[in-house]
Each structure stands twice: as structure tokens, then as C-alpha cells.
Amino acid sequence: MSAFRYQALEVLLRQQIQAGRYQVGEKLPSVRTLCQQHTLSKATVVHALHKLEADQLVYAVPKSGYFVAEGMSYTDLPRKVSTPSVPAPVNVPDIFRDIMSRSAAFDILPSDGSTPVSQHLITLNRMIAKSSRTHPEQKAYYYDEPKGYAGLRQAIVDLYRQRNTPMNAEDLCITSGCQHALFLALMASCQAGDTVAIESPAFYGVLQQLEQLGLNVIEIPSDSNTGLDIAELEAKIQHWPIKACIVTPNFHTPTGSKMPVANMKALLMLANQHDFYIIEDDIYGELGFQNGPCPAIKSECTQGRVILCGSFSKCLSRELRMGWIAGGRLHAKIVQLKLITQLASPQAIQQGLAAFIHQGHFKRHANQYRQQLKEQSDQLLTELKRGWGQAIKFSRPQGGLSCWVELPEHIDTQKSYPSLLEKGVVLTPGALFSAHGLYRNHMRLSFSQPLTEGRRSALQLLFHTLLKDEP
Amino acid sequence: MSAFRYQALEVLLRQQIQAGRYQVGEKLPSVRTLCQQHTLSKATVVHALHKLEADQLVYAVPKSGYFVAEGMSYTDLPRKVSTPSVPAPVNVPDIFRDIMSRSAAFDILPSDGSTPVSQHLITLNRMIAKSSRTHPEQKAYYYDEPKGYAGLRQAIVDLYRQRNTPMNAEDLCITSGCQHALFLALMASCQAGDTVAIESPAFYGVLQQLEQLGLNVIEIPSDSNTGLDIAELEAKIQHWPIKACIVTPNFHTPTGSKMPVANMKALLMLANQHDFYIIEDDIYGELGFQNGPCPAIKSECTQGRVILCGSFSKCLSRELRMGWIAGGRLHAKIVQLKLITQLASPQAIQQGLAAFIHQGHFKRHANQYRQQLKEQSDQLLTELKRGWGQAIKFSRPQGGLSCWVELPEHIDTQKSYPSLLEKGVVLTPGALFSAHGLYRNHMRLSFSQPLTEGRRSALQLLFHTLLKDEP
Numbered sequence: 004m005s006a007f008r009y010q011a012l013e014v015l016l017r018q019q020i021q022a023g024r025y026q027v028g029e030k031l032p033s034v035r036t037l038c039q040q041h042t043l044s045k046a047t048v049v050h051a052l053h054k055l056e057a058d059q060l061v062y063a064v065p066k067s068g069y070f071v072a073e074g075m076s077y078t079d080l081p082r083k084v085s086t087p088s089v090p091a092p093v094n095v096p097d098i099f100r101d102i103m104s105r106s107a108a109f110d111i112l113p114s115d116g117s118t119p120v121s122q123h124l125i126t127l128n129r130m131i132a133k134s135s136r137t138h139p140e141q142k143a144y145y146y147d148e149p150k151g152y153a154g155l156r157q158a159i160v161d162l163y164r165q166r167n168t169p170m171n172a173e174d175l176c177i178t179s180g181c182q183h184a185l186f187l188a189l190m191a192s193c194q195a196g197d198t199v200a201i202e203s204p205a206f207y208g209v210l211q212q213l214e215q216l217g218l219n220v221i222e223i224p225s226d227s228n229t230g231l232d233i234a235e236l237e238a239k240i241q242h243w244p245i246k247a248c249i250v251t252p253n254f255h256t257p258t259g260s261k262m263p264v265a266n267m268k269a270l271l272m273l274a275n276q277h278d279f280y281i282i283e284d285d286i287y288g289e290l291g292f293q294n295g296p297c298p299a300i301k302s303e304c305t306q307g308r309v310i311l312c313g314s315f316s317k318c319l320s321r322e323l324r325m326g327w328i329a330g331g332r333l334h335a336k337i338v339q340l341k342l343i344t345q346l347a348s349p350q351a352i353q354q355g356l357a358a359f360i361h362q363g364h365f366k367r368h369a370n371q372y373r374q375q376l377k378e379q380s381d382q383l384l385t386e387l388k389r390g391w392g393q394a395i396k397f398s399r400p401q402g403g404l405s406c407w408v409e410l411p412e413h414i415d416t417q418k419s420y421p422s423l424l425e426k427g428v429v430l431t432p433g434a435l436f437s438a439h440g441l442y443r444n445h446m447r448l449s450f451s452q453p454l455t456e457g458r459r460s461a462l463q464l465l466f467h468t469l470l471k472d473e474p
Numbered sequence: 475m476s477a478f479r480y481q482a483l484e485v486l487l488r489q490q491i492q493a494g495r496y497q498v499g500e501k502l503p504s505v506r507t508l509c510q511q512h513t514l515s516k517a518t519v520v521h522a523l524h525k526l527e528a529d530q531l532v533y534a535v536p537k538s539g540y541f542v543a544e545g546m547s548y549t550d551l552p553r554k555v556s557t558p559s560v561p562a563p564v565n566v567p568d569i570f571r572d573i574m575s576r577s578a579a580f581d582i583l584p585s586d587g588s589t590p591v592s593q594h595l596i597t598l599n600r601m602i603a604k605s606s607r608t609h610p611e612q613k614a615y616y617y618d619e620p621k622g623y624a625g626l627r628q629a630i631v632d633l634y635r636q637r638n639t640p641m642n643a644e645d646l647c648i649t650s651g652c653q654h655a656l657f658l659a660l661m662a663s664c665q666a667g668d669t670v671a672i673e674s675p676a677f678y679g680v681l682q683q684l685e686q687l688g689l690n691v692i693e694i695p696s697d698s699n700t701g702l703d704i705a706e707l708e709a710k711i712q713h714w715p716i717k718a719c720i721v722t723p724n725f726h727t728p729t730g731s732k733m734p735v736a737n738m739k740a741l742l743m744l745a746n747q748h749d750f751y752i753i754e755d756d757i758y759g760e761l762g763f764q765n766g767p768c769p770a771i772k773s774e775c776t777q778g779r780v781i782l783c784g785s786f787s788k789c790l791s792r793e794l795r796m797g798w799i800a801g802g803r804l805h806a807k808i809v810q811l812k813l814i815t816q817l818a819s820p821q822a823i824q825q826g827l828a829a830f831i832h833q834g835h836f837k838r839h840a841n842q843y844r845q846q847l848k849e850q851s852d853q854l855l856t857e858l859k860r861g862w863g864q865a866i867k868f869s870r871p872q873g874g875l876s877c878w879v880e881l882p883e884h885i886d887t888q889k890s891y892p893s894l895l896e897k898g899v900v901l902t903p904g905a906l907f908s909a910h911g912l913y914r915n916h917m918r919l920s921f922s923q924p925l926t927e928g929r930r931s932a933l934q935l936l937f938h939t940l941l942k943d944e945p
Contacts, residue, residue, distance in 0.1 A: 100810060107817065108616045120611035128610055132603035135793075139599055140591035143791035144922070145579045179650050179795075182817040190686070195666065211814045215661070320614035322606075324650075324820050339571060343682045344815060346578065346653040349795050349823070451615070 012041055012051040020060050020071055024377070026261055026293055026401045027228055031061060031069045079388075079396045081258075081409035083232065084441055086222035090198040090243050093214040093438045102420060103207050106431040109404050109449035111465065114427050115457040118375075123368035124320060131355030142350045149342045151177025151327075152353035158360035159313075159327055165366075166288065168302035174329045176338050177348045181286040181314035184328040186212050187340045188310040189247070191333045192280040193218055197246040200239070202231050204257055204407065204436030204445070206284065209249055213438070220438040221245065227398035227407060230255055230262040233269045240277050247280040252300050254287035257436055257447035258407040259380075259400020261291070267300045274308050280333070281309045286326075289318040289369050291402035292377040307332030315356065317404060318369055323352055376404065379450040386454065391466050397448075404451040407433075409444065410469060416446045419468045428461045483512055483522040491531050491542055495848070497764055497872045498699055499734055502532060502540045550859075550867045552729075552880035554703065555912055557693035561669040561714050564685040564909045573891060574678050577902040580875050580920035582936065585898050586928040589846075594839035595791060602826030613821045620813045622648025622798075623824035629831035630784075630798055636837075637759065639773035645800045647809050648819045652757040652785035655799040657683050658811045659781040660718070662804045663751040664689055668717040671710070673702050675728055675878065675907030675916070677755065680720055684909070691909040692716065698869035698878060701726055701733040704740045711748050718751040723771050725758035728878040728907055728918035730851075730871020732762070738771045745779050751804070752780045757797075760789040760840050762873035763848040778802030786827065788875060789840055794823055847875065850921040857925065862937050868919075875922040878904075880915065881940060887917045890939045899932045
């Protein structure tokens, strides 16, 4: 057995695990498969796996194989931060609003040009244009039905079936993107003065909604790998009853974390015991780096407690402004709120999109885009490790568009925002992701765009600016 | 002078006035013009005008001409109804929600097929499809700016300039239709528990919003010709301070009334004195039967008190889901609320629409559609007069899509809704237009679609059903 051969495999698997290629609890390829893939002897493969096991990256299950360990032995993951234990209203500073609208593009260097256009997007445009030529007078003079086009709702149901999350077209309502869906979910489930639990760090778009609706917020620490800390949630709601918990189980922004199924079940049990709604933000649900089906919390819920919100903005096109909501026991109320806030959705876009999904284009696009994101994520993580691995900690996204970076404590990422913006570089400061001013030494980095030379330089400039006062 | 000749002119002018061809306060064509148009002698024309003057349909202004009288001597206009004097929350019964979503189409017989498609709509679709082929990757990966596409905002500014209502593109924000704009206006200007004044009858879509936002409502009687009764508003707000007044000055639904400029000014003075916002619903602003420019209340406001809301849904296409809001002093807050509720608008639709307006297609379409609506209105009013003139009173719309009908007091229009719906006929009951259960013996009729044989039969069936218990 050559030392070089087992080490090469060990390094490869280690990189793949740390880059999130295999998620926590997932089985690695079998010894036999690894032998075949790498033309190695069984002894060599087992030796490499034993090394990983010794480092606590994987654990063996007798007669089954090797699995990625829960507490992967990264030393460079952002730490869980303790959060205030008392609910408080949100107060979003004005400067954040500017940052938010720029950060929505998830691009550190918007001037650098975006991903080359995919053939699938061209096909989608053609199908929408075709729908708009069909019965244009009907579309011009009559509104769509309040729930949205039934064909599109059925197409979304089909996508969820592939994720082992069964539902019916009647359970869905089309919205103007996920932001609209989340707003409807909060309006339907809460009243001003109620308390809502959020992940910490949390998606900033929701913080503005919570502020506007006069809701109190309690932040629950979240793990960079497994998401919301269920035990912390349980401890906090003993003292502070909540009306709803907003959570992004599948590929949360900013961390890219994925909630294990066991945690989903535990969260649902808590919701049933303590009578609150789960508002599930599923906007990144199609963007897992693993190809297997990735169920939503909704799939485990039998009591209509989960309000599932999603959108095609992140997995297909931000231009569509097409999202959905499955409101569970609040669904009728939510459809009314959709009518009140938007009346109806454009019909041609819905019809074109439904045809695009039915004909399999969406699946092909998503598979390709997922692969691309995975590669871009690997590139970014490699770059971070290589360039600033000693100074920072960063999450290992299991899907989605972004990675969460912790910098040394004395650094305030927000302070560098204006000077970087002048140079065209969009920094997304960590403080955006907290209702209570946490994460000043954090930031979100995205791999939604290819790591071009321009973006590589922007990253250099970013870290140079942030770390220049490094003692 | 032949009696026949002057009578023919008198009847013609009378019909034109009663059908709303000339609006209150508007000058009739000069004596000289009438002589030329109808090849009549001056004496004949003057004689006809004197007859109209004697009937108080017109009044003479020395050295100027003949004008349509304020209190046109119709005996068959719906009466102004007195409203509760104490503000109260809105409670929209569940059955109304079904009626509202069907009535949004303004069509008594949706199965009858709609207006033939206009060439302008085909052009619009082509321009939108073209925009969607331009930089599709940019559109897919980056959101539109929060205020919406600047080119479309400028195009809307240009349309308002033609209506003597100047503003800047920066003053506007694109929304997902007028319903969305009105919702943003209410969220920005009011808090739960505040009181809002509305016209009575009022647009039902707003009533649902008021209910959802927990606002109290005070109904202000409105005249079928001149809209909101300013004196009544003034009297009521002495006792009940209001935060906002929602008003549709130009071609209100259901009445088709038009607020005279003098009343607009008086309303603005009240708003300044009593410190409230005017939420101006301008969705029908382009649909006046007169061709002259028709200013919005906003044109008279120097203090940023008017929140102007509009949309292309009624004057161009319901499919676009494109509206706008000019929030005056609340504009920054409103743009934030747009971001919170919808994030962004589709770019291709905005760009295609902007090009459509810039190239003059919109004006051509609007001119043609206005003329068509005017003819359809004349047809409907003639039909009403001829068929049921003895039993009913009805408004004389000066624009918009609908006419307001008062039936004998013992008739409850809502009661006939289900049985008519079974036959495919959509009745829009009067009670929909009140926060407090008024107008049970009223209904809205629309002339948004051609009065085909099918719709004529539907109208027959409608009145037969409603009036069958007539003593």
C-alpha cells in the first residue's frame, strides 16, 4: 500500500466533506465504490477512511458504511453567538435599507457582469411570450383567479413531490415572490405586539417586515451546519410564548446550513406543544448541493401548522416575481390577504412557467445550476482557506447562495461598507442579519456568481480593507 | 323656424348631456358651431338652447356661452344616502369576498367573450417580449431598483403632464397594480385604530384593506355627479378627526362621478386645516369621456399631502399588474414598504410598457378605448332608460367603467346574487360598496364590455329577477 495513494484519497474526501459535498449524517460512497472510482485496493480505501474517522470527520456504522459526523471537526466554523433572552421590537437603521437593496443581488462586484445566459432562460422567455399571445384579450380584461393559475400550482406540487413533500394544488397560492409570501404569512399568523422567534443570524428581509408589523422578536442561536438550535428555542419559549417561528431549514442565508430531519421533527413537536406557527422559508430549497430529494418541514406536518413560502427568484429568475405560499390551516385567510395586497398575478408568466416546468426544463436547469453553484462554492471556500484561513472562520454551505464569515472580534464590517462601495464592491455586513445589533465582526459572502478575476480582486480588496488594522 | 328642427337639436343635446357626453360645468359647443354642425339657423339653435335652459339642464354665461348645470335636472339620479355619523371598524362578510373577486372583471356575463383584441395590445405584448430578450441574464440575476424602472416612471410622468398634473420620475414608485398602491398608502399614513374617511358608496377593494389594517371608517355621502360631499366631510371631521381620506375624484366606481376642480381645492384646504392625507385613487383617470386633460387632485397640492395611486389595469391591461404611487411627503416610507411587501417589479414588463408609451401607442389606445367606453355607456344608459326607466334611478357616468343603479327600496339586490350566478350572470350588489351595510337596494352595472345580445339578455334576466316581486 502506497502512502501517497491513501493520503491522496484522504485529502480528497476531507476537502469534499469540508466543502459540504457530503452533508452531516450523509453516507459516503461505499468502500467498494471508492475502490472502483479511484482504482485503489480495499486496504488503501479503508486506511484513508480510518484516518478521517480518527479526525472525527466521519463515523462508521457497522454493516452500513461511513457517515459524515455531526460535529465535523472544523476548527474554523463561525461560532454560535448567544442572543438576548428577552423579546424586543426590531429597529432597522436607515443605512441598512440601502445595503439591503444592494445585497439582494448576492454579488460582491455587480459591475463584473453576470453568469452567461443559460439556454433554459431563453426557452423560458419564449414560453412566456407564447402564453402572452394566447387569448390576449381574455388576459387584458379579466383578472387571474385569486389563488393563481391552477396549472402553475400543480407544477409546483410536482416539484415538491420529487422532494418527498406531498401537497395539493388547492393548498397553494401564487404570490409576487417569497418576500410577498413571508409578508402574507406574518400578517395572517400574528398581530402587532406578538412575539416571533427567528434564527440568529436571520434573513434581513424578514427583519424589516417584523419591524413594520410591530412584532417583537426573539433571536435563537443557529448553528452554521444544522441551523436553528432547537434546545435554545425550547428554553426561550418557556419564558416568552411565541406566535410563530420563522426558519429556513434548507440552505439558510447567510450560513448555507441545513436542518437535519430529526431537528425538523423536534421543531414540529415544539410547535404543537406550544401552539405556534412555523413559517418555513423554502426559497433555497431547490439549491442543495446533494442531488437527493430534500424534504421541507411541511412534509412532516399533519396539523397545518407550517406556512411554507417559496419562490423561483433564486433557483430560476428574479425577473419572474413568482412565489408561492401553502398556508396550512391559515390558507383561506392568506388567499384573502393576497387579494387585498395584490389582487392577482400576471397570467402569461404563470402559464409559461407552468409549461416550462411540465416539459422538464426546470429540472434540467436546476440540476445544472446546482452543479454550477457547488463548483463556485468550492472555489470560494478554497480561496478563503488559502488567503485568509488563519484570520477568519467560515461556514461550509450545504446549498444556497452564500457563506457566513466570522472575522476577528475587533473588526466592524459595517464601517468599511461606504469606502468599498465607492470602489464598486458590495460588502454585506453581519449586523444586517440580527434584530439586535449582533454580528458586527461578521459578513456574508456569496458564490452566486462565478469567481472571475474581477471578483477575486474584489475579494482581495475586501479582506485587505477589513484586515488592514490587524494587530 | 321649424318646430321639428329645434326639437331635434334639443333632444340630441339633452341626450348627450344626460348620457354624460358633456360634464357638469362644461361649455357646450358655441351657437355658431352648432349652426354649422347641424346646418341650422342661429334662431333655431338659440331656441333649442333656451328650452334646455328652461329645464335647468344648462345655464347661460353672458358673452361666453351655455354650460351644463351643476344640479342637472335629472329626476332619475340615485339619491345621496345619509351615512352613520360615528366611525366604526369595517367587517366584510365572507360571502362578499366571492362576489368581489368575480366583480373585479366588471362584466355581467363573463361567458359571453370579451372585447375583440386590439392591435395595441398585440403591439404591447411584442414590445414586452422584445424587452425580455434584452439582457435576460441581467434580469434573471439582479433585481430591479426598489422604485421601479426609471424609464417607466418617466413615461407615467409624461402622461400626467398631459393631464396638467406635473411631477417628477423621482416622485413615483412602481407597484403591483393599484390595489397594492392603495395598501402601501394606507400602511404609510395610518396605524391601527385610526379613522379614515371614505366616499359612500366606496370602492370595495379598499374596504377589505381597511378591515385588515384595523382602521375605523367614516362614510361620507357622495353625489352621483360630483363625488364626495365636501360639506358633509367638513361637518363629520369636526367631531371625528381623520388620518386620511380616500377619494376617486376622476370617474369613481360605482357612480362614474367626477369631482369638480373647485371641490378638489376645497378638499385640499380641509386636508391642510385638519392635517390629514388624501389618498387619491386615480385608476380611472385616463378614462374620461371628454378628451380634454383631466387633472388629478395632486395637481393642486403643494404640501405633499396627496398620495396618488394609479394603474394600467383598467385603461390598458389587467394582465400587466403594473401600478404606481406618488407618496408626497410619505414617499420614502412608501418605497420601503414596497420593498418589504414585494421587493421588486418585473423589468421586462416595465421596459416594454415604457417603450409602448413613449412611442405613442398608449395614447392611441386610450383615445380609442375611451371612445368605445363612451359608446358602450350610451348603449347601456339608453337600455336602462328604455327598459326600466320608471322603476329605477341611475347615475350618468362621466368616465370609467360603471354606472350606479338605485332600485325600489324593498328590493335586496344581494339576495338575487346566488340564483343569477347559477345562470352565469354576475350581479354586483350595492352593499359591497358600504362599510356599514348601506345600499341594499342598489347595484353596479358596467359598460366595460360591448352590450352584445347575450349581455342584453343577461340584463333582462337581471331586472326580471330583481323586479319580479314589484307590487
